[in-house]
Amino acid sequence: MxxxxxxxxxxxxxxxxxxxxxxxxxxxxxxxxxxxxxxxxxxxxxxxxxxxxxxxxxxxxxxxxxxxxxxxxxxxxxxxxxxxxxxxxxxxxxxLSATENLMLFSRLNGLSRADARRKSTELLEEFGLSEAATRxxxxxxxxxxxxxxxxxxxxxxxxxxxxxxxxxxxxxxxxxxxxxxxxxxxxxxxxxxxxxxxxxxxxxxxxxxxxxxxxxxxxxxxxxxxxASVGTSSLLLRLADAGSLERARHAILDVLGVESVLTPEAGRITAPMSDPDSVTDLLIRLRADGIAIEELSVQQPTLDEVFLALTGHPADDDAAPAPGDAAAGASGAAPTPELETAR
Amino acid sequence: MTALTITPGASRTLKNHVGLAQTVRNSFSMAGRGLIKMRRTPEQLIDVTVQPIIFTLMFTYIFGGAIAGSVADYLPLLIPGILVQTVVTTSVVTGVQLREDMDKGVFDRFKSLPIARIAPLAGALLADTVRYAIATTLTFAMGFVLGYRPEGGLGAVVLAGLLVIVCSWAISWIFAFFGVIARSAASVQGISFLVLFPLTFLSNAFVPVDTLPAFLQWFVNVNPVSHLVTAVRDLANTATFGGDAWISLLGAAVIVAVFAPLTVRAYMKKA
Missing domain, CATH: 3.40.50.300 (P-loop containing nucleotide triphosphate hydrolases)
Structure with missing residues (x-):
């Protein structure tokens, strides 16, 4: 242990x-x-x-x-x-005002009235809330x-x-x-x-x-x-002519050595990259193959891509209400908008 | 950061138990919060300000002649009755507001603090005694305006007021319990009034008991609200602190003993 x-x-x-x-x-x-x-x-x-x-x-x-x-x-x-x-x-x-909130929580934490006041002022100062303290x-x-x-x-x-x-x-x-x-x-x-x-x-x-x-x-x-599980960066590519999609994917496989993914919307290609620098080689190859591009970016992998790589499904594929949050609301813990307006 | 070092968690001395002194201190801190809220939202005091005035006025002139022969004769009977009815009704609002309050995010913080579990509830109930005090004062003042001169004297009237406030505080634990277990504020109100109407109207608050049919007389005589009304009448009109007053206090103690633990347990289950 x-x-x-x-x-x-x-x-x-x-x-x-x-x-x-x-x-x-x-x-x-x-x-x-x-x-x-x-x-x-x-x-x-x-x-x-x-x-x-x-x-x-x-x-x-x-x-x-x-x-x-x-x-x-x-x-x-x-x-x-x-x-x-x-x-x-x-x-x-x-x-309650900001000061009153901090005073209350300080008192509940067992501070004396004087200590609570000192602590509240100190924290308001530290968090740049002094001006709004009584609002x-x-x-x-x-x-x-x-x-x-x-x-x-x-x-x-x-x-x-x-x-x-x-x-x-x-x-x-x-x-x-x-x-x-x-x-x-x-x-x-x-x-x-x-x-x-x-x-x-x-x-x-x-x-x-x-x-x-x-x-x-x-x-x-x-x-x-x-x-590292999704590559250090990710390439996003959109072509001027959708007809050359397959040729472009072939070029990516050749130059970067990875299988690219075709996103259904707007015919975009994404691919994981271990070295962002190699995009130069890819651009030269695309020019040589006569493939015109409309948009290209190299970016950090997004949560979506990490998810896709780790779980095999996108992060937001279930549009159902968030179970954790919904349940918290049902147990009377989280303030939901409905409750706010019902008052 | 002003705090340069933080005492490591493993080297702190801690206890898993909240003592009585801390419980009381926490409850009063929470009551302080309740008072600030009351000051910020004075519109929530409407029930304890307008209701005593209007009800006292209405009941006096509607029932005065019919029940006691004249308004002046009815006042010593009515004022204690309507006082109990008004203040006990007000304690329902305690439960309703507690329900609304518990839905707010700040209760998460209360739950995560090392405070007595009962404090957020006890504090809210404690702060509400101010509401009962307002309603009590206004009812007596209204009675005075209408011509009521309690023969027990000022001291006895104050004592009667305190008795009503203490008993209403005890009763508010019942509605606090509904507040904790209910799903919404509206349902708290619904359940509470269902309990409250028979209790306050099937009592000796407004009419002499001997005018009622026998089966009702039985209920009215065991109804704790009747005892409280009688106790207030005895105090205000004759300055005697009699058996009914003791019964009322005992009843209040029983209600707190039963409902306070129930409420806290329900509250912690949700925590």
């Missing part, structure tokens, strides 16, 4: 069933203390449900998990003292809300922080601010377990990544290892 200080999270065979939907179907995770661990997957893969179980918000139907060696089922109150949770939906009080939250932008949410999770300086899709719905600038904040967190010694739908986010932040699909972990490793 490993020493509990080495592992922030150890989960074995976690299962959560909602009705006849196995939202999480035997997830294993091991997160080393002091690292950032990314859980990557499309909507409804079971990311949120997994995090909610680890954060003691949901009782697992099977399997077991520990947080710094403390069992999430037998010692939930201890686990709660070790974690901070920032949910997909901002878990702050809409009717009602209803007037906050999505980014401000997320920042306040994260600030609220940091009051007790928890050694483990769960971030459920911390940047979903944020604009690019706010997203990179959020990334900086997360990096600074890790520099102070926190362990971060984050979920994301974006490969580049996991790539930017996480030391290790688990790819999760339909409730199970389909791949685990460093960002490099994952991307």
């Amino acid at each position: 490993t020493h509990s200080s080495d592992w922030a999270v150890e989960a074995h065979g976690l299962v959560k069933v909602f009705g006849d939907n196995r939202a999480v179907d035997g997830v294993d995770l091991s997160v080393r203390t002091g690292t950032v661990y990314g859980v990557l997957g499309p909507n409804g893969a079971g990311k949120t449900t997994t995090i909610r179980m680890l954060a003691t918000l949901l009782k697992p139907d099977g399997g077991d998990a520990t947080v710094f060696g403390h069992d999430i089922r037998r010692e939930p109150q201890i686990v709660r003292q070790l974690i901070g949770v920032t949910g997909q939906y901002a878990s702050v009080d809409e009717t 009602p939250l209803k007037k906050f932008s999505g980014g401000m809300r997320r920042r306040l949410d994260l600030a609220a999770s940091l009051i007790s300086q928890p050694p483990l922080i769960f971030l459920d899709e911390p940047t979903t719905g944020l604009d690019p600038r706010t997203r990179s601010q959020m990334w900086d904040t997360i990096r600074r967190l890790v520099a102070t010694g926190s362990t971060v377990l984050l979920t994301t739908q974006y490969l580049d986010e996991a790539d930017q932040l996480a030391d290790r990544i688990a790819v999760i699909d339909r409730g199970i972990v389909v791949a685990e490793g460093t960002a490099g290892e994952l991307k």
Whole structure:
């Protein structure tokens, strides 16, 4: 058995069933203390449900998990003292101001009134919310809300922080601010377990990544290892004349040595590439063969391609409502738009 | 980051148990939240401000002559009755608002904090005693305006008010339980009024018991609301804290003892 200080999270065979939907179907995770661990997957893969179980918000139907060696089922109150949770939906009080929110959570964390005030001011300053401190939250932008949410999770300086899709719905600038904040967190010694739908986010932040699909972990490793499974970059090619598609694919096989894929829409060709530089050779070959191109790009593999490679199906092929999210709503946990308007 | 180092999880001393002192402290912090919310959304106080005024006015003039011969004679009978009816009805709103509140994302955070599980519920119920206090004050004030002069004196009237507030707080645990188990706020309201109407109207709140048919008299006499109404009448009109007052307090204690654990368990099951 490993020493509990080495592992922030150890989960074995976690299962959560909602009705006849196995939202999480035997997830294993091991997160080393002091690292950032990314859980990557499309909507409804079971990311949120997994995090909610680890954060003691949901009782697992099977399997077991520990947080710094403390069992999430037998010692939930201890686990709660070790974690901070920032949910997909901002878990702050809409009717309170930013200061009032932080004051409340500080007091609930056992701080004295004076300490709570000091801590709130400090966190508002740190997250650039001082100016908006007394404004009602209803007037906050999505980014401000997320920042306040994260600030609220940091009051007790928890050694483990769960971030459920911390940047979903944020604009690019706010997203990179959020990334900086997360990096600074890790520099102070926190362990971060984050979920994301974006490969580049996991790539930017996480030391290790688990790819999760339909409730199970389909791949685990460093960002490099994952991307290697689909090539380091990916080529996208559209031809001026659809008649030369086959000849182009033949040229790709010759030059890059890989089988290309024809996407049904708009007759595009995609192919994994191990060396982006070799695109030059391909262009020369296409010119020599007299194949005119309309569009060409070399880009990082997308989550879709990683998924396709790992699971054999695209990330969004089931348009059914996301099981994890839908179930969370049904259990009265996540605020759904219907409930907001019904009031 | 201002915090330069974070104490490693493995080297912290932690306990898996929440003590009574912390439970009380957490509950009061949550009650503080409830009060801020009340200040932000004063429109939610309509039921405890307008209802006591209108109901007292209506019932006094509609039933005064018919039941007691005159408005002045009816007031000592009616004011305690309508006070209990109004405040107990108000406690339904506690359950409804709790249901709405629980659907919000902030309850996720409450659940993930190392606080007493009962605190978010107890805090909400505690904050709502302010609503009962408003309704109580307004009902007595309305009675005073209409000519009611309680013979028990101010001290006894305050005590009567406190008794009603304590009992309503206890009763609000019933509706909090409905609030936790119900699917929507509307259904909480539905179930609650179904329970509440027979309880408040099949009592001695508005009419003398001896005018009722025998089978109803039996129910009215065992109805805890009747005991509370009688207790308030005794206090306000004769300044006596009698058997009915003790029965009311005992009933309140029983309700809390049964429904508080039930509610918390249901709440944790959802957690």
